[in-house]
Amino acid sequence: MIGTIFDIKEMAVHDGPGIRTTVFFKGCPLRCIWCHNPEGLVAQPQLMFKEARCTGCRRCFVQCNHPDCRKFGRCIHVCPQNCLEVAGRTVEAGKLASELKASADILGDTFGGFTFSGGEPLAQPEFLLSLIEELKPHHLCIETSGYTDPDTFGRVIEKLDYIIMDIKLADSEKHQKYTGVGNELILKNFSILKNSSKPYLIRTPLIPDITDTEENLAAIKEIIGGSPWEKLPYNVAAGAKYKMLGMKFKMEGK
Amino acid sequence: MTKTYNFILEKKHHQFRHSVDWNLAEEYAEKGLSPIQRMADRFERLCKEEKAVILEGEQIVFLRTVSNLPAIFTDAEWEEIKAGHHIHELGFLSNLSPNYYDTIATGLLKKRETADEYGKQAIDNIIALSDKYLAEARAQGREDLVEVLTQVPRYPARNFREALQFFRILHFALWLEGNYHNTVGRFDRYIYPYLKADMDKGIYTYDSALALLEDFFLSFNKDSDIYVGVQQGDNGQSMMLGGIDEEGNDVYNLLSELCLKASCNNKMIDPKINLRVSKSTPADRYTEATKLTKAGLGFPQYSNDDVVIPALEAMGYDHVDATNYTVAACWEFIVPNVGADVANISAMSYPKAVDTALHKSLSTAETYEDFFAAVEGEIKAECDRICSGIKDLWFIPSPFMNVLMDCNIYEGGKYNNFGIHGTGIATAADSLAAIKKYVFEEKSLTAAELIAAVDSNFENTPELLHKLRFETPKLGNNDDFVDGIATALLDAFGAALKGRVNCRGGIFRAGTGSAMYYLWHANEIGASPDGRREKEPFGTNYSVSLFAKVKGPVSVIASMTKQHFENAMNGGPLTLEFHQSVFADEDGIEKVGLLVKNFIDRGGHQLQLNTVNLEKMLDAQKNPDAYKQLVVRIWGWSAYFVELDREYQDHVIARQAYTV
Known part of the structure; x- marks a missing residue:
């Protein structure tokens, strides 16, 4: 089973118990205007241009014969500053798993487990499920928007040890406005999660005037009841990567 | 924070400082004083010149009020000394770990009984300086300090505060004597x-x-x-x-x-x-x-x-x-009280050994093993050069340091080993990984092409530069291909120093530190086969290269714990930045x-x-x-x-x- 990821982070300390390794899946059905991982939004590999390092030598515009450069119209193997990088790598689940297991071997007793993040890991459910099989019996955790069909959601969480799920906005219309989708599926999946025996954590990113309003937080509280809940402070500097991808950060200046 | 803390932080204590313009060297030269007489005399004059300053609320006293130490040798004398001896850095004793504790437990008067004449003189001067503080404490009505300074440094410390104050006095005196890195x-x-x-x-x-x-x-x-x-x-x-x-x-x-x-x-x-x-x-x-x-x-x-x-x-x-x-x-690992190791006497540059072998031997090497043997040869040759260059090591005798050591420091100590740092191991390992992969395994690059590219600082080969720099295995990724090369380099360095006896009868210890050589050695060579451009520095100490793309700290740790450190235990850490x-x-x-x-x-x-x-x-x-x-x-x-x-x-x- 082949999937697309955009990063692997060793020693993730905020993504679940113990020293963990986090895999970032590429592609997400949501378009949260505050997203700080824009390279996780579209499923296809993308060219990232780190303009700050560019000296203007224009060597990347000289035609080359590398097959992987063709679709970008620029040579990615010539920049002395490494300004051009491709975000997104397609990889077979078994191969990825053996790469990932290296960190478990190194850390031994101090290893906590693996976390699937993104992007939206549930957007590649079959790839995720085969990766889960390969990585068992390690402690496995997901960070998800919860936006997927309930059948997939149920099938996946059943295999996991810890679920971190966002509830960003309680009002579906606002959810549609700021994330591109309504929250019906998410709330439905939340009830599946709540009724499962799995340990979980609900997260809400605190976006000024959008999610971080008294009304929204009270409404979320109403929905999740006594569920464990973490509110994440937001850093506007997170917008830096948009420019590298030629994308527009809708929160710019906010 | 206390008043004293803020006072020091704001550098207000600098108001008590002054410099002296004594021409001691000329005077000593005219009188024909020996080095130890000069050290003893300068220390005495400095102790007399020092003023007792006690800041408001200060618990642990002694503050330097004389900001400079006048030279004890004329330029001509110093040149003559240097011509006849190996002088390490500034020439004063440094990087020692003296036995403060024995002195704190016995008191300076007791130490005086067994000290030589210059040691006695130094002790007398420290006590005299301490008495100035005692008088100032009395003048300020600081009864707590009067009690402490009546006891130490003459007599053994009786409690925690006296022990701390005693330590401060001893440490202060070592600096004032001219020793450094105390x-x-x-x-x-x-x-x-x-x-x-x-x-x-x-x-x-x-x-x-x-x-x-x-x-x-x-x-x-x-x-x-x-x-x-x-x-x-x-x-x-x-x-x-x-x-x-x-x-x-x-x-x-x-x-x-x-x-x-x-x-x-x-x-x-x-x-x-x-x-x-x-x-x-x-x-x-x-x-x-x-x-x-x-x-x-x-x-x-x-x-x-x-x-x-x-x-x-x-x-x-x-x-x-x-x-x-x-x-x-x-x-650098040293032994307190009895050790007189010179743990930072010189440094060997791994990238320079690779660079020399690259130019001398790559075009004729048939296998990677041949080439690595040439690198080992260069490491050994560099160690020959370093070790044979250190003869007749001499330090300016420091009478008070001698009092605090459990050995006669003028003669050396129980251990007289010399430590040699090893600079730029990651740059060297990454360079060798590139050579092994492209020149010998893939054969996608000839020796001549690589040498030309390195010598031209990759001016005309941007694609090769990119490949070497960003798309070639690097130390720090838990990749045995490169990590094993670092192991072999460290082993080679250890082996090159093994069995050598230094001019004080000790051994040479290979190290994993770089000290400031990560900048100095980097400028001795041009670009390197790992895609490092000329003038770019190496990593510090036992670290990965500055531009190496690594998976993260876990892989770095895996890579950097594989080596046989028993062959290179002079010290020098892996550094991780978070x-x-x-x-x-x-x-x-x-x-x-x-x-x-x-x-x-x-x-x-x-x-x-x-x-x-x-x-x-x-x-x-x-x-x-x-x-x-x-x-x-x-x-x-x-x-x-x-x-x-x-x-x-x-x-x-x-x-x-x-x-x-």
Whole structure:
């Protein structure tokens, strides 16, 4: 089973118990205007241009014969500053798993487990499920928007040890406005999660005037009841990567 | 913080300083005084010139009021001495760990009985200076200080406060005598009994003991701006905590804990905190230590008893001495009291050995093994050159340092080994990985092409530069292909020094440190086959290359713990840089502690962690006045960022930082 990821982070300390390794899946059905991982939004590999390092030598515009450069119209193997990088790598689940297991071997007793993040890991459910099989019996955790069909959601969480799920906005219309989708599926999946025996954590990113309003937080509280809940402070500097991808950060200046 | 703290922080104590313009060298030359007579006389004059200054509320006194040490030799005399001897750095004794503790327990009057005539003279002068402080304490009505200074330094310390004050006087005197990189040694081991006795008597609470210790720690920072090494901060005031004693008992105690805390609270660059740990160190101690890492001072630096002690024993150190090891100014392993090792006498550049072999032997080497043998040959040749160049080592005799050592330091000590740093191992390993892969395995590059590209600084081969720099295996990714090359290089360096006897009858110890050579050696060669352009620096100490793309700290640890450190145990840490955000909560702190534990459990030898904040450093370059207290770690010492030269600032900025 082949999937697309955009990063692997060793020693993730905020993504679940113990020293963990986090895999970032590429592609997400949501378009949260505050997203700080824009390279996780579209499923296809993308060219990232780190303009700050560019000296203007224009060597990347000289035609080359590398097959992987063709679709970008620029040579990615010539920049002395490494300004051009491709975000997104397609990889077979078994191969990825053996790469990932290296960190478990190194850390031994101090290893906590693996976390699937993104992007939206549930957007590649079959790839995720085969990766889960390969990585068992390690402690496995997901960070998800919860936006997927309930059948997939149920099938996946059943295999996991810890679920971190966002509830960003309680009002579906606002959810549609700021994330591109309504929250019906998410709330439905939340009830599946709540009724499962799995340990979980609900997260809400605190976006000024959008999610971080008294009304929204009270409404979320109403929905999740006594569920464990973490509110994440937001850093506007997170917008830096948009420019590298030629994308527009809708929160710019906010 | 106390009034004294703010006074020192704002450098108001500088008002008490003055410099002297004595032409001692001419006078001594005319009188025909011997070097030791000159040292004894200068010390006497300086003690007389020093004024007693007691700041309001200050607990631990002694402040340098004379800011310079006039030369004792004329230029011509010094040239003559240098022509006949190997002079190490400034020529004064440095990087020793003297026996403060025996003196604190016996008093200077007792030490005087066995001292030579110059030692007696030095002791008399210190007591006279101390009496000036005593008189000032009386004048200020400071009864507490009167009591302390009536007892020490003449007589043994009777309690924690007297022990701290006594230490301060001895350490102050060593600096005033002209010795430098005066280390602190295993402070918690020897001072703890005084604290314990006072705690048992109920004299201190945890908090009041901590407050006193903070005042003591502050004393290391009062004069440190005049103890300048290569840069300000490079002053060697290293303190060792924890570790085992000769029976294998864990030394770590309440004082160790208080020291971590005092350093964390003071947030000053001295003393430099080191912590000895081992497989049996409990996980929560790493958490406590990581709280200090979070403070951003670059402390503590960890040394692994499981690895260091057996290696020292294998080099010929007695079991008792090996278990008692501490560090010199930065990270070089030395033995207190009896050791006279010169742990930083020179440095060998791995990338230079590779560069020489590249130009001399690559075109004729048939296999990678042939080529590596040529590199080994260059390492050996460089060691030949370094070792044969060190003859007739001579130090300016320091009578008071001699009093504090348990050996006749003029003759050398029980151990007289010379340490040689090894610079740029990652640059060399990465270069060899590129050569092995492209020239010998894939045969996609000829020797001539690679040499031409390196010699032209990759001007005409941008694609090759990109490939070498960003798409070739690098040390730090848990890749045996490169990691094994680093192992072979370290082994080669150890083997090249093995069996050699130095001019004092000791051995040569191979090391994993770089000191300032990461900049100096980098300028000795041009570009290198790892895609490093000319003038780009190497990584510091035992670290990965500055531009190597690594998977993360876990893989770096795996790569850097595979080597056979028993062959190269002069010291020099792996450095990891973490962004401040990693330490945002207790959970992050505990996890960094676990990572350190993992490094130690895997058999790593020495580790140093930095908390960095790139945004702050960049802003500090623009607005230095707003960041006077921003501390960064350089190679074996920490410094105030804004006081560093630009090239050192830029290197710190270029280092890898791991965020979460």
